[in-house]
Amino acid sequence: MSAVSPIEEFDDPSFDPFLEDALVFGEHLDPYPKLAGLRREASVLQGEYRVLMGLAPDVTSPAGAMHFCVLGYDEVAQVLGDPQTFTNHAYTYNLGISFGRSISTMDAPEHPRFRRIFQKAFLPQTVAAWGDELVDPVVHELMEAFVDRGEADLVQAFTLHYPFRIIYRQLALPPQDVATFHKMAIAQTVVAVDVAHGTEASRKLGIYFKNLVADRRRNPGSDLVSALAHAEVDGEHLPEDVLISFLRQLVNAAGDTTYRATSVLLSALLRHPQQLEAIRQDRSLIPQAIEEAVRWDGPVLMQSRFASKTVTLGGVEIPQGAFIDVIAGSANRDERKFPDPDRFDIFRKPQHRHFAFAFGPHVCIGQHLARVEMTRALNALLDKLPNLRLDPDKPAPQIRGAMMRVPHSIHVKFG
Incomplete structure (x- = not known):
């Protein structure tokens, strides 16, 4: 393949988007008691979720816009399942600034037209093949750096880099672009509180991808960019x-x-550890462990929608033009649907779906790949790190955030 100009660094190369995580997504150790209290007060409440959780408001939201939080399971299901009333127009004000004309900002008839093209690249059979070709090599490459040490921080040594390196291989990015690319990708998410850096990252990624797409159209390979660069909609390129x-x-x-x-x-x-040991002995438990983990503390607590007309939801009238903060993290712990919802239990027999990957026409395209990546990572860690356990001499992992959730370290010992 031809050379593509390297991705341009930030004008201020000292800017570190990873340090803005707490500002953008919060440092809440456990937002669920507050969510439960709000949910018991009402399934639908007026107010912006960020503000209700003590965070700075989304600066991309139009001045004077009304916000409503949807907290109850049934109401969340209703919103996500009715894309005509509750549209994705809301994302044009935040994701749209960073990503541009993304399918997440689209509604029918435009959305299904383009989604069908992109979805072909993430069909289960395609993703299964990626497991051998892309996922496993990355897992083993990362683990080689710490497998003989007897201890590690699994976040800094493994999970922080793992899915991104898979994407770099999917896109066949030049290795020299990887570090800057990672920074730019993360910086796009800070746009709700830092428009300048979010839009700078978006602009520079846009220039880079434009050149990359042109190159792959001239010199196609087996990578995802080449496949999408030659994909067609109604006989025309995307x-x-x-x-x-x-x-x-x-x-x-x-x-x-x-x-x-x-x-x-x-x-x-x-x-x-008893549940971890059960999985070590019976790997068929991994799928239900993944589903329980994303239900119990899914990485994305909130999704956004826009009221296309005045509607009554959960007994509350929502005016046309209002922004709807859909709190999937609250619905996934609604005690009316999940008994003892705050307990992590891989043996749970849920009677209702979770909303960690959303629901309806905008359900996550990459959910199959996410499950493959999590499955292969867990299998490899259990295979290569005998007696894997938390390091008793270091702080236990703390999952933080009110918008997006993650522990910033997982100190372990093994061997």
């Missing part, structure tokens, strides 16, 4: 702005959220 927006968002949707979900899964299992 519009360039839609393709570039998808690539911008892919890095976060498939990288950042999977890093968080994998970290939460490992934290939960290590803090429940």
Whole structure:
């Protein structure tokens, strides 16, 4: 393949988007008691979720916009399942600034038209093949650096880098671009509180991807960029702005959220060693462990929607034009649907779906890949790190955040 100009660094190279995580997503150790209290007060409440949780308001939200929080399970299901009334227009004000004309900002008829094209790249059979070709090599590459040490911080040594390196291989990115690329990808998510850096990252990623798409159209390979650069809608190539927006968002949707979900899964299992041992003895338990982990403390607590018309939800009238903060993290712990919802239990027999990957026409395209990555990571860690356990001499992992959740370290011993 031809050389593509390296991705441009921030104008201020000292800017570190990783340090803004707490500002953007909060440092809440346990937001669930407050969510439970709000949910018992009412399934639908007026107010912006960020503000209700003590965070700075979203600066991208239009002045004077009304916000409502949807907290109850049934009401969340109703919102996510009715895309005509509760549209994704809300995302044009935040994700749209960073990602551009993303399918997350689209509604029907445009959304299903483009989603079908992108979805083909993430079909279960395609993702299963990636498991051998892309996922396993990354797992083993990362583990080689610490497998002989007897101890590690699984976040800094493994989960923080794991899904991103898989994406780099999917996109066939030049190795020299990886570090800057990771910073730019993460910086896009700070736009709700830091528009300047969020838009700078978006602009520079846009330039980079435009050049990369042009290169792969001239010199196609077996990578995802080449496949999408030659994909067609009604006999025409995908519009360039839609393709570039998808690539911008892919890095976060498939990288950042999977890093968080994998970290939460490992934290939960290590803090429940009997359940971890059960999985060690019976790997068929891994799928239900993953589903319980993302229900119990999914990496994304809130999704956004926009009221296309005046509607009554949970007994509350929501005016046309209002922003709807859909609190999936609250619905996933609604005691009316999940008995003892705050307990992490991989043997739980849930009678209701969780909303960690959303629901309805905007359900997460990459959910199959996320499950494959989490499954292969857990299998490899159990295979290669005998007697894996929390390090008793170091702080236990603390999952933090009110918007996006993750532990910043998981200190373990093994061997």
